[in-house]
Amino acid sequence: MTAVDVRAAEAPGVAPAARARDILAFEWAKLRSIRSNYVTALVAMVVTLGATVVVAHALASTRAPLPAGLFTPLTASFLGYAEYAVLPISVLGVLQFTSEYSTGLIRTTFTAVPQRWAVLAGKVAVAGAVALVAGEALAFACFFLTQAILSGRHRGLSLDMPGVPGAVLAGGFLVCACALTALGLGAIIRHTAGAITATVAVIYGVAGLCFILPAPWKADIGRFTMAFAASQVLALHPQHSLFSPAASMLVLVAWPAVTLLVAGLVLARRDA
Amino acid sequence: MIELKRITKRYGPVTAVDDLSFSVRPGRVTGFLGPNGAGKTTTMRIILGLDTPTSGTALVGGRHYREVVRPLRLLGSLLDATAVHGGRTAYAHLLSVAVSNGIRRGRVAQVLELTGLDSVASRRVRSFSLGMKQRLGIAAALLGDPPVLMFDEPVNGLDADGVRWIRLLLRQLAAGGHTVFVSSHLMSEMAQTADHLIVIGRGRLLADMPTDRLTTSSARGDVLVRSPQASQLAGLLAARGAGVTVTDDGGLAVAGVAAPAIADLAAAHNVPVHELMPRPPSLEQAYLDLTGASTEYHAVSVDGEGGAAR
Numbered sequence: 290m291t292a293v294d295v296r297a298a299e300a301p302g303v304a305p306a307a308r309a310r311d312i313l314a315f316e317w318a319k320l321r322s323i324r325s326n327y328v329t330a331l332v333a334m335v336v337t338l339g340a341t342v343v344v345a346h347a348l349a350s351t352r353a354p355l356p357a358g359l360f361t362p363l364t365a366s367f368l369g370y371a372e373y374a375v376l377p378i379s380v381l382g383v384l385q386f387t388s389e390y391s392t393g394l395i396r397t398t399f400t401a402v403p404q405r406w407a408v409l410a411g412k413v414a415v416a417g418a419v420a421l422v423a424g425e426a427l428a429f430a431c432f433f434l435t436q437a438i439l440s441g442r443h444r445g446l447s448l449d450m451p452g453v454p455g456a457v458l459a460g461g462f463l464v465c466a467c468a469l470t471a472l473g474l475g476a477i478i479r480h481t482a483g484a485i486t487a488t489v490a491v492i493y494g495v496a497g498l499c500f501i502l503p504a505p506w507k508a509d510i511g512r513f514t515m516a517f518a519a520s521q522v523l524a525l526h527p528q529h530s531l532f533s534p535a536a537s538m539l540v541l542v543a544w545p546a547v548t549l550l551v552a553g554l555v556l557a558r559r560d561a
Numbered sequence: 562m563i564e565l566k567r568i569t570k571r572y573g574p575v576t577a578v579d580d581l582s583f584s585v586r587p588g589r590v591t592g593f594l595g596p597n598g599a600g601k602t603t604t605m606r607i608i609l610g611l612d613t614p615t616s617g618t619a620l621v622g623g624r625h626y627r628e629v630v631r632p633l634r635l636l637g638s639l640l641d642a643t644a645v646h647g648g649r650t651a652y653a654h655l656l657s658v659a660v661s662n663g664i665r666r667g668r669v670a671q672v673l674e675l676t677g678l679d680s681v682a683s684r685r686v687r688s689f690s691l692g693m694k695q696r697l698g699i700a701a702a703l704l705g706d707p708p709v710l711m712f713d714e715p716v717n718g719l720d721a722d723g724v725r726w727i728r729l730l731l732r733q734l735a736a737g738g739h740t741v742f743v744s745s746h747l748m749s750e751m752a753q754t755a756d757h758l759i760v761i762g763r764g765r766l767l768a769d770m771p772t773d774r775l776t777t778s779s780a781r782g783d784v785l786v787r788s789p790q791a792s793q794l795a796g797l798l799a800a801r802g803a804g805v806t807v808t809d810d811g812g813l814a815v816a817g818v819a820a821p822a823i824a825d826l827a828a829a830h831n832v833p834v835h836e837l838m839p840r841p842p843s844l845e846q847a848y849l850d851l852t853g854a855s856t857e858y859h860a861v862s863v864d865g866e867g868g869a870a871r
Contacts, residue, residue, distance in 0.1 A: 303630045307663060311660065314661070319657045322654075323648045392645065396640060398661075399611055400632070400633075401658055401661040403629065403632055404627065561612070
């Protein structure tokens with residue numbers, strides 16, 4: 290009776306870099322082997338660009354002088370985007386965990402990589418990178434598309450105007466921030482429908498509630514929401530009653546950061 | 562090898578695993594038996610670090626599973642064959658699992674061939690039968706060529722060919738020096754595969770011994786008696802302290818009194834005896850005796866098939 294040596298089977302000290310590569314390759318392999326992920330991403334792109342064209346044409350055909358606030362040439366670039374890009378990409382974020390919980394695949398994942406924080410980090414890195422690339426691509430595409438349509442009416446902006454590049458970059462980051470918040474909520478809630486509801490509530494719902502609050506509270510509470518913060522970082526002329534664009538950027542970082550921290554604590558403690 | 566030291570797992574008021582200790586050694590197939598709900602799957606989930614025990618430790622190769630880097634090279638497991646994403650192809654599923662543990666790509670094709678799935682590798686798992694998913698799960702367990710293997714009810718959903726294939730695979734792995742730990746709720750299945758048995762009931766350890774010793778140590782045989790005056794004979798035997806059960810076809814299954822003593826007793830009272838057959842203890846009966854006692858003290862009558870097993 291010869292025993293297969295257990296010690297020999299252990300990789301003698303796997304380097305941290307190799308471990309990180311394993312985990313990233315694992316998440317990447319899972320992400321790209323599901324066809325519906327491509328479909329969702331494609332739908333998000335097409336619908337967002339389509340909505341952006343509609344908004345830009347509406348703005349271009351307005352005879353009245355442009356109102357302040359929402360309908361500036363800059364923010365108009367992102368109106369279609371906020372509704373149609375953020376949501377589907379966030380749903381993809383939610384599904385990173387909930388699809389594994391609903392199929393039971395999460396147990397395969399945790400058996401292959403039993404360190405739960407490492408699994409979370411891998412998903413954050415891969416889904417975050419994909420969302421950031423998609424977000425930036427869409428942000429620039431929407432900006433150029435909108436400005437191309439507006440320039441015919443001499444209302445267009447160009448990328449070298451002060452504040453414009455930062456706003457467009459922030460617009461791309463917004464998609465990533467929402468997707469990662471959604472990913473964290475998916476890990477905490479585990480059920481797709483519940484997690485999507487929570488995501489919509491966090492991204493849109495809370496801000497919607499703040500919008501109907503009386504004057505001082507609307508800004509005092511609203512500035513902590515993702516939507517108000519997003520409007521600040523995307524605006525050429527930020528509102529003074531809310532946080533500065535820099536502080537609003539922090540708000541956009543804090544939402545996913547806190548959600549993911551809670552997700553990590555829950556994942557590490559809970560039975561899979 | 563796998564070692565459990567005083568593992569207890571409670572879910573609220575329910576104790577799923579109760580102070581369970583055992584070790585699983587290399588070079589043999591260790592069967593893990595118990596009725597449904599006995600705590601087999603929970604125990605395996607604890608070994609894999611999926612569930613945290615309320616108290617106690619479970620070690621694989623001397624280490625906690627949750628601390629092992631690239632654990633699929635140490636322990637390959639199959640717990641739930643349906644726990645795969647139906648949208649992935651078999652190849653894509655195995656490839657993702659392989660890269661997670663730094664296992665080379667070529668190994669995926671090898672395990673697909675080993676499990677007979679090479680012709681369906683590019684099909685989506687959604688279209689697989691339970692038996693094919695079972696094979697896919699076994700393929701995933703073998704990916705890292707691990708010294709320790711653990712399967713939860715691996716023959717579920719397999720046809721006769723599949724069952725024979727699994728049995729052969731388990732025996733081959735054990736003969737090659739692997740540690741093989743397989744659960745089942747059917748003794749008949751384990752009797753033909755396992756060298757060693759660990760039996761649990763209600764989360765407690767009931768037996769931990771070589772398969773051939775389980776019958777002799779815990780089960781008692783009985784004697785089948787047929788008589789035209791069965792009820793009179795039953796009364797006489799009961800008066801002698803024997804356990805008497807009436808079988809479906811009117812025979813008496815007598816426990817606690819040997820065949821010669823039954824014959825003498827019948828002769829002394831002029832009761833004719835038409836048949837007197839000592840039945841050796843069966844593994845099945847040993848198992849039922851063990852687990853029956855663990856659940857509650859209800860009568861377990863094992864009729865007819867006593868001589869068939871083993």
